[in-house]
Each structure stands twice: as C-alpha cells, then as structure tokens.
Amino acid sequence: MKKNNPMKNKNNIVLLYITIGCIWVVLSDQVIAFLIDGMPVEDRALINSLKGFIFIAFSALLLHYLVNLYNKGKKRELDYLQQNLENSQKQQQQWYYAQKMAKIAGWEYFLQTDEVCWSDNLYALFGLEPNAAITPAAFFLEQIHPDDLAGFLAQHDKVVAEGEMDYIHRLKIDNDWHYVRHAGVVVYQDGRPYKISGVMKDINDTFNRELLLNNALERHELVNKATHDAIWDWELSANQVTWNSGLKQLFGYDHHQGCFIPEWWIEKMHPTDRKRVMNSINSFVKQANKRWEATYRVLCADGSYKYVFDQAYLLTDDDGTPKRIIGAVKDIDELKQKDEENRQLAEVVSKVKSGVVIKDTDGRISWVNSSFEKLSGYTLAELKGKLPREILHGPETSQATKDFIAASLKVNDFFNIEIVNYAKSGLPYWVEVNSTSIFDSQEQHSGYIDIVTEITERKKREERINEQNQTLKEIAWINSHEIRKPVASILGLTALAKITDNIQEKEEFYSRIDSCVKEMDEIIHQTSAKVNELMGKEEGNEETINE
Template sequence: MKNKNYIVLLYVIIGSIWVLLSDQLTAFLVDGMPVKDRALINSLKGFFFIAFSAVLLHYLVNLYNRSKKRELAYVQRELENSRKEQQQWYYAQKMAKIASWEYLLQTDEVIWSDNLYALFDLAPDAAITTVSFFLEQIHPDDLDGFLAAHEKTKLTGEMDYVHRLKIDGEWRYVREAGKVIYQDGKPYKISGVLKDITETFNRELLLNNALERHELVNKATHDAIWDWDLATSQVTWNSGLKQLFGYDHKQGFFKPDWWIGKMHPSDSKRVLDSLNVFVKQAKKRWEASYRLRCADGSYKYVFDQAYLVTDDNGAPRRIIGAVKDVDELRRKDEENKQLADVVSKVKSGVVIKDIGGKISWVNPSFEQLTGYSLNELKGKTPGEILYGPETSRVTSDAIVASLKAHDFFNIEIVNYSKSGEPYWVEVNSTSIVDSDGQPSGYIDIVTEITERKKREVEISEQNHTLKEIAWINSHEIRKPVASILGLSALANVATSPEEKEEYYKRINNCVTEMDEIIHQTSAKVNELMGKDHGF
C-alpha cells in the first residue's frame, strides 16, 4: 500500500458494499425472529461494521507505514552510496597542483604557484608577470609546438602537452595540463598544472607508442578467449588474440609453451607455478596478472583468468580462460598513485569541498598550517572553524557569493589556527564538475602569505616616512634658507654696526631653526634605516 489515497478509496468501496448488502443480509437472518431479537441484530450489525472497519484501517495504515519505511531506507542507502562514490571520485581527481599556473588572456599575465617558482629555483616574490620569461625556458625545437597547443587550447578549452623545459639549468621533460576558464561566456584565463616527468618519460613514451599503434584495438576492448584441451595439450584462441596482441588466431591450435614463451621473463615462472597448482589441486578458478610480449615486440600488462572444467570423476579436462588488456588501466593507476602521493606531500594546503562548501578532504600541509586534523575539519565550512575577529566580512561574503555562482576566485584572507593565532593565506579556488558538466564540489589551493603581508605593511610605513622627509626637505628647509639669503643681502647694504648686528642675530636664529629641521630629518632617516635592518 504505497499511496494513502488508496486506503481512503478502499474504505469507501467497502463501506458502500456494506450499505448496499448489510440490510438485505440482516433481513434474511432475522426473518421470523421476534422483534426484540431483530433490534439486537440491527444493533450488532453497526458494532460489527465499526470493529471490522477499525481492524481493516489498522492493517492498511501499518501496511502503508511499512512501505514508507522501506522507501525511506532505500533512499538513505542510495544517498550513502552516492556520497561514497563522490568521495572516491574526489580522491581520484588529478587536482594535485604539482606546479600550478594561471594565464590571464586579456592582460597577458601569468600567475605562478610557489611550487612553480621552486622548480625554477626562484623566490616566490620574483617579479615575473608576463609569459616571455617562461617561453624563453622552452626548448627551441618544442616552442612552435607549444604555441600551437596553446592556441588550440583557446578553441577546445583543454590543454595536455609534453615538452622540454630548462629547469635549474637542465633540460627536463614536463607535462602541462590546463583548462580554459570562461567569464560571461568569454575565455577569461587558462588554469593549469605542470609536472616534471623526466624520470619516467622514456617508459611512458614506449607505452604511448604501443597504445597509439593499437588505438583501434583498445577501443574494441575485446578479451582474448582461450580453450586449453588438457588431453591433447592444444590451445584454441578467438579473434581477440589478433585484435589485442597482433597474433594470427586463424592458425588454429597453439601449444601452451607458445603462450608461456610470450610472457615477460620476470613473470613467466610465477605464472606457470600458479597455473600448475591450479590444475593439480583442481581448483575451479584461477587468475594472474603479468606482462605479455605482443607481435610487435612490445610488452603489455594483462589480466588472465580461467575456469577449470572437470569430467564426471572430477579429473581436470579443459581450462577456459580470458585474457584482458589492462595496460592502460595499469599505467593510469600508477600515475594516479604518484599524483596522490604528491598531493599528500605538496607544501601548499589542498582542500576538497563538496557542493555545499563543506570540507571533505585536506592534505597534511593544510593540517599542519591550521593545527586541525582532517577529522576535525571534515563536514565543516572554512568559515565555521577558521574565521576569527580580524577576518574581513567583505571578503568572506565575496567567497560565499563565488561559491553560489560556482565561480573561480583568488582572495587573501585572515584565518585562525587551532591555537588561536591569526595568519594570512592566499586561496585559489575552482569548482569541480562531474561527467555531465555539472558542479559537484570545489578544490582550494591555500598558501600562507603572513610574511608577505608583514612586508607590505613595512613598505607602506617606510613610504609614509619618506613622504614626510620629502615634505621637510621641500618646504620646511626652504623657509630658513630664504630668510638667511634675504637677511644676508640686507646686512651687506646696512650702514650702521647696530643694524648689521641685528641682521646677523636674525641670520643666526634662522641657522638654528634650519639645524633643528635637519636633526628632525636625520632622526626620521635613522628610524627608517633601523626598520630596514630590523633594529
């Protein structure tokens, strides 16, 4: 009973049937009875209907409630499964900003993360605001390709390019991935990451070449099915053998040694021992992962699984198996593990939030910065746990507005650690979208800038002092100097000694006034120099 309206409808139907039939049934039962007994039967008829209706309604209501409870439990299970899948998806994302950058298309400016400065062994406050410095570090043979990829990114919205880059005086292979961020429907900037892949470049190059040669085969993703007749020691393959590994399955039968000989020397003994145990012990299922040499000489990671067929006496008769090409999945899994390891060790704080702005994961650097553990932060918004008295309300409101609009933002704000100490941070936040392009959360890169903010305050104070010194030099000193020049001219033309003496006294007063001004200027200069040297 899933709808309470059905209960009302059923009650109306039963009541109508009772009204139509009860009088006829009662007349049949009381026919020939005394009047007193007839009255009793008519009264009992009403009580019976009331009792029957109460029991029926009680049963139907309970049935309806049980149905609703089952629906509620199902919805809760689906919500929990969705939450777990979303969390796993967050962890699998390639949002580990190994070295992040942003290129503002309108102003031709580049904003670097601290990690990118570190790659070039530069101070985080180095004055690099255009792309010219970065382009000078690209290998000349790769520059045209990089520029072409950059232009293509503006059209396609995404960038993924490998090239050589001079880092610390050495040519290194790097991989750059980026995405165009739009504002008011127009390209606003390209936000991307850069990863040094020199150590693994040769291996990845070989794998990529193999994948390119078999691009159409990989799209098909068919398994290579094999049937091993233990009595004749013959193995039959389907067409997947050629599609996946390049061997002609039309040759018909192969000996088991032929396939074993195609295994990587480091894997063959392990796999063969496992297969022998599987047959001897007559186990039903077997599986193994190993590297297999293809017809072109390259190796692929494969996942092989089989089922043992026995005769009526339980003796092994045939083995039916399937080989799956998992080379690309294996490579991506290794890359994801590397990226996950990097994001856990990156110096900048990394925060992943759900669509409601609540924290779902942070890296160890963010825990160290705030003093809070992941468990303490999880399920809370940054404002609930990190804001304090000196946090700007205007900035926090701007953050809320950007989150509601699912828009990127870059802000500087005062946060508070678990011990209550205020500190400045720069937050670069961008939204995460799911496979349907819908916002599903946010990722923040948090960098502490307390020392930088202190330097900005010191520079502002120094500028104020310099302005005061400039004012004294340009206004205060001019007054006594002008007076001295005028009095000196008058003294030269004075005729009486008394008049000259009076002029000299006034000149002396002007000199004393100017000396006092010079002392004030000297004091401010000493104060400024003391701040510069930390005195």
C-alpha cells in the same frame, strides 16, 4: 484408380441401341432369307413374325442391360465422388488445423474490385465469423500498426510491379500487436494483374526470440568492445584453447587460426611472471575452485609487453571433475602506467614544502599533504569534508577576499589570493593560495586543487617596508615643505636687512632670521629623530633575522 465406363453417358446408350438396331435390320433379313430358303410359305410367314418378337425381346433385354450398366456406372461415379468429397473434407479439415497450428492463413486480393477473400483461419485470427459483415480490405488495413501502414502500402505497389511479395509488419491480433509475414504472387489475366494470392504467417514468437537473441548477441559484442576483453575457452580434456576476436584487437594475434594449445599462451607470458601465474592456475584447477584471477605481462605481436588482468571461471562435470575454463583477459597496461604516474605524483606531492589541498566540486576538503598538516596544525581526518572557511578563517581574514573566493568557485575560475588563515593553535598566519579547477577524462569538472604557500615573513617584511616608506614620505614632506618655509623666510629677511640703513629695522630683521633658524633647527631635529627611529627598526629587524 477409377475405371472408365463408356455407358456413363445416356447419349452413348442411344447411339449403341441405334447401331445394334441397324445391324439387326441388315443382318436379320439376310439370316432369315438364308433360313427360310426352300421352306413352305406358311413357315416363312411364321419366321418373319417371330423376327419382330425376337427383336422386341432382344431390344428389351439390351435396354435393360444398358440401363443397368448405366446405373452401375453412375453409382460408381457417385461413390467415387462421395469418397473424393469425404477425402477432400478430411484433407481440408487437416489443412485447417495444420494452418491453425502453424498460424498460417491464406488470402486473395482482387485488384480490380479491391476485395479480399480470406481463409477461415484468417477470420479466426481476428475473432470473426467467416460470414462477418465487414469490408475485408478496409478492415485489414485498420488492423495494421500505424507506423507500418505506409510501408505496407508501398510494398503493395512494389508487389504489383514486380510480381512477388515477402513482407513483415505488425498486425493487431487478440488486441495485441503481432509480427506477421506475408508471402504471395501476382496472378495475371489477359496479361494484366488480376489478383494477389498469398499466405500470412504469425511469426511473433519467432520474431521476438530472434529479437531477444540478436539483442543478447549485440549486448555481448558491445560488452566485448566496451571492456576490450579477449575471451578464451580452455577445454581441459582436449587441451585446446579457443579465443575470440579480442586476441587480435588487444595483442595483434590472429584468433581465426582456430584452437591453440595452452603452451602457446604460456610462452607469451613474461619470464618473470610465468612461474607465479602457472602455479596459481594449476592450484586453481587442482582444488576445483570456481574463480581465478592474476595480473601479469604478455608479449604482443609487435614485440612489446602489456600488463593484463586475467580472470576465469571453472566448469565441472556432475562428479566435480574440472571440464572447461572460461576466462577473460583485460588490457590494463595503460591503467598500470597511470597508477605508476599517480604513485610518482603522490610521492612528489607528499614531499613538496608547499601545502597541497584537493577539494571536491562543493569546495570541501578531500585531501591535504603532510606539509599542509604541519602548516595548519590540523590532520587530514580533521580537515576532510570541511569547507576552508569553517576551519581555517578567523577574525583577521578579509571578508572581501572570502567573497572573491566564493565568486571564483561559482564559475570554476582560477584564482591567486593572499589571505590570513588560522592554525589549530589559534595563531594567524599569511598564505598565498593558487587555486585551479580539475577535470576528469570526460572533461567534467571534478573539483579543485590549491597550492598553499606560507608568506607570513614576507608579509611582515612588506609591512616593515610600508612603514619605512611612510617614514621616508614624511621626511620627504618635511624636506619639501617644513624646511622650505624657514629657508624662504631667512632669504627674504636677509635681503631686506641689506637694503635698509635703519638700525632698528635691521635688528628686527635679524631677530626674525634667528627665529627662522631656530625653527629650521627644530625641523632638522625632528627629521633626525625619524631617521634614527627608522635606523633603529632596521637594526632590530637585522638582529631578529640573525637570531
């Protein structure tokens, strides 16, 4: 600790000298008067003279002593100041390197003059010399990322109003964007904001690590949410199992209860599945296999059972001893139900008499049932990947119908058509096709399904009915036109024959009536022939059907 030296000030020396001089003047005369009392006059004069020399000598010695004392005090003070200066420089250097290692730099921003005072480290961060000819405030703002500049300026106004600053933004350092953090306080003068004093820290590495960690945690949480898995961690040495939040989400059990013993979960397995699953996992641990999986049913908190798919990974010590098992339980109950529905649907489709054809979005055949294989004579392997027109259509297939099918497929529209297909044997056959588009769970078009029904016999019957209708139309036309003509003629000639008395005219009328009768008889014979022809076809069809 520094000792206080009263002689370090020249004024103190002068004051001390005056004080001692005054004391000397007052006391010396009294002392001398006492000493020379009774002495001869000559001796008294000598003593008075000696008093002056003694004062001069004493004063000289006193001054010498005081000056030396003053010089020693100044020297000690200079030594102390030098030591403090060296310590300060050392501490400043240590602080400089500490700031540099910590990537921290101090700054002061003077609000009235819009000037910034930087520490050497802040200059160094930008690769500048401390005496660089720049305008610090303007230069600093130019280094802020454009997307962060507005926020930084808004933060500045907020700091002036509230008195404290803590803000993170991007700053260009070494030609790269770094995340930095500013912390500072407002210094007031005469009750008004005078300057903002603070420090800046480069937190880019920390920020990026935290960002990566947060991204990883976020991805992990998103994966859990997306996969709906219940994650479990079985520590074999402690015989404890820890679950994540998926346990509650999937099965309704509270995972916050902590660690469960393995028997808790085993008891939740369906009694029919329990022995099989436990034998499987015991063998997995005993043989120290890396991976394990099983499908079984689990009792939920609401009393229902769900199908789950459980898979796990075994962690071992350096010597291969099983240490932990980390697994994930996936709820596949809905999938199992859909699989069962699909199985039943597939069974129904495979057994229906109508042909079923499933096509992709390009209209190519991807699957047919056995009924369609029998109908077409082609196997699924022969049909798969083919367009129907490439393998099923032939010369009698209507081009208009094919164009209608193509137009419907372009707009994914439902259609119902009758068309001639050709079997593998080359024989044509008629089918009725009901086609509709199919969509996946995201409502995206995934293909088409055709229900194909053979209508060859129906088309033949329709053709026969059309022929019969045509014959009946001809008969009706004969009845309405051919027979009406001779009948009208007969009626007219008969009327004329009744009103004439001329024998020759009557004979002429009767002759013409006879011709009309013969003409009508011929028409009747033609009609009878057509009826007989029609009846013959009907009998032939009945015999064919009976056969």
